[in-house]
Amino acid sequence: MFTNTLFLLSAVLTLGGAAAVVYTKNLMHSCVYLLASLFGVAGLYACIGADFLAATQLVVYAGGVVILMLFAVMLTGGSGNNINRYGLEKITAMGNTKTFFMAGLTAVVTSLVILKILASVFKSHSATVLTANEATVDKLGTLLATDHILAFEISSVLLLGALVGAAVISRPRKEKHD
Amino acid sequence: MISLGSYLAISFALFISGIIVMIARKNIIAMLLGIELILNASALNFVAYTKFSNNNLDGHIMSLFIIVIAAAEAAVGLGIVIRFFQLRESIHIDDAATLQN
Numbered sequence: 698m699f700t701n702t703l704f705l706l707s708a709v710l711t712l713g714g715a716a717a718v719v720y721t722k723n724l725m726h727s728c729v730y731l732l733a734s735l736f737g738v739a740g741l742y743a744c745i746g747a748d749f750l751a752a753t754q755l756v757v758y759a760g761g762v763v764i765l766m767l768f769a770v771m772l773t774g775g776s777g778n779n780i781n782r783y784g785l786e787k788i789t790a791m792g793n794t795k796t797f798f799m800a801g802l803t804a805v806v807t808s809l810v811i812l813k814i815l816a817s818v819f820k821s822h823s824a825t826v827l828t829a830n831e832a833t834v835d836k837l838g839t840l841l842a843t844d845h846i847l848a849f850e851i852s853s854v855l856l857l858g859a860l861v862g863a864a865v866i867s868r869p870r871k872e873k874h875d
Numbered sequence: 876m877i878s879l880g881s882y883l884a885i886s887f888a889l890f891i892s893g894i895i896v897m898i899a900r901k902n903i904i905a906m907l908l909g910i911e912l913i914l915n916a917s918a919l920n921f922v923a924y925t926k927f928s929n930n931n932l933d934g935h936i937m938s939l940f941i942i943v944i945a946a947a948e949a950a951v952g953l954g955i956v957i958r959f960f961q962l963r964e965s966i967h968i969d970d971a972a973t974l975q976n
Contacts, residue, residue, distance in 0.1 A: 715892040859947035863954035
């Protein structure tokens with residue numbers, strides 16, 4: 698009962714947040730709606746027993762990525778000039794008819810392809826029995842430190858590279874580029 | 876109610892909205908938001924198949940690495956966006972056409 702309520706709430710939060718990210722015109726609001734959608738995904742993780750992943754999702758996305766996005770929005774907002782305030786006035790915010798037509802066409806084609814896959818899943822897995830959820834943290838830790846140790850180390854090197862790269866790319870240059 | 880089909884449908888809707896954001900928006904930061912939605916959809920798929928198909932935790936590991944890669948991608952992408960804004964005073968995607976002609 699509780700799990701079903703959590704699942705419904707998370708699904709509504711996820712889908713509503715994603716739709717609002719598509720729909721809203723203000724980039725700031727769009728970031729906040731993305732935060733709602735990511736919270737919903739964390740709830741969906743919690744519904745199927747991925748407790749460590751739910752916590753990681755909350756910490757990394759809500760604490761890191763969305764804040765980073767909001768910082769970038771504010772840094773590129775410009776002080777005082779309304780032209781580039783959120784990059785909105787130059788673009789009528791959501792593109793024109795042509796881009797909407799292309800997006801709709803792509804969505805239709807992609808949904809036709811994927812619904813062909815989804816339909817078979819709905820038929821074959823209609824009556825799955827939910828197994829009991831158990832804690833995954835210790836097993837995940839063991840797996841990360843034994844079987845997937847190489848990928849773990851490589852991802853740490855990747856994070857270091859991304860850190861240094863982001864600092865190098867975005868540091869202010871002294872000379873003037875015209 | 877909680878089944879593989881519903882999880883796949885949710886992740887499908889997330890993926891489609893990410894694609895629409897990437898195509899219909901002309902703002903570079905908004906396109907990065909779309910990429911985040913798409914990465915979340917794929918991670919959700921991995922976890923759902925782990926739960927409903929087999930219970931070894933490899934899908935969880937894969938989702939963890941997807942989250943790590945999303946964080947790295949957001950950092951580097953936003954660094955590029957800020958540098959682009961310093962050069963061009965704009966974050967409109969059509970202003971990034973130096974290599975086009």
